[in-house]
Amino acid sequence: MSQPTDDGTPAGAVLDAPRPVRFTAPRLASPDDDGREGLMASVVDEIGSMMVEAKRTIAAAASRFDPDVPPTAFYVLRYVMKHQPCTAGDIVKAMALDKSAVSRQVALLREAGFVDVVPDAADGRVMTLGSTDRAEARMLEVRHENRAVFRSHVEGWTDDELGEFAGWLHRFNTPADPR
Template identity: 40%
Template sequence: MTGLKQDRGDDDVREQLLASVGEQLGALLSAARALTAASAAQVHPDLQPAAFHVVRWLHAFGPAHAGAIAEGVAMDKSAVSRLIRDLKGVGLLRAAPDPEDRRATILSLTPLGEKRMKKAFEQKGQVFLQRTAHWSTEELATFAELLRRFNTPPP
């Protein structure tokens, strides 16, 4: 009988801890959205935050067709097409004919787009540095490992 009470106590503690993890993940997601909005504004103040995802994807993976970008950022093709139009309009993106299929277009960042993306990444990095400046190397290693484990689906 005592074992059952102990198990219930452990369940209560685990439930409270999971609720706390959920709260902190919610806070993290809110902070991430705010940081993405700030990064988007850094890239160009007139752009929607979603445009930052397109720019970031192109920065990471290089020139691509609009369909590949839409798939890569998990957005609807029509939404990505509007973002691409806006990015081209402010000089951050360029379109060129696909050398393998002249009917298709390859999109890439302009030098200005690369420059603005680099600056946005630097500012984002500063936020991470500020938040972890007082952490020890061991704490950073633990945090990185726990995040990796959390983000890795179970087998």
């Protein structure tokens, strides 16, 4: 007789097609919250948890990238790599960081050989930032490592579930037109 699997299904049993996953998140909201407000409270709670996990993941990625690069500098470098050429002012606006904080992070990244600063072709008074080949190569390695970390979070999900999740995240991160 075959041993049951971890979920109690007999070994070798043919299973029905997977059912849609229904997520039941722990509720941190007030018991008085119900309906849409209760659902919104759950969404806010889960986003908070996701932000904590993202912060932890970014800190680990920054450390793997270079132990001397703090997470804020890593954030700045990722922005530069995605939006290059860009200016320190672009980073300040996009990331809601203080100008002096951006200047410190850019200086650290320059000294470490991850960012180049060059005059803008259209206006030589403006300095633009770009990533170095060293930064690009190192970031590629870290991206592969990050994907492995994220894969562990979605282990067992179908491609359809993963696609649906990506779509919902995109929809959430694209606010509705306020018109």
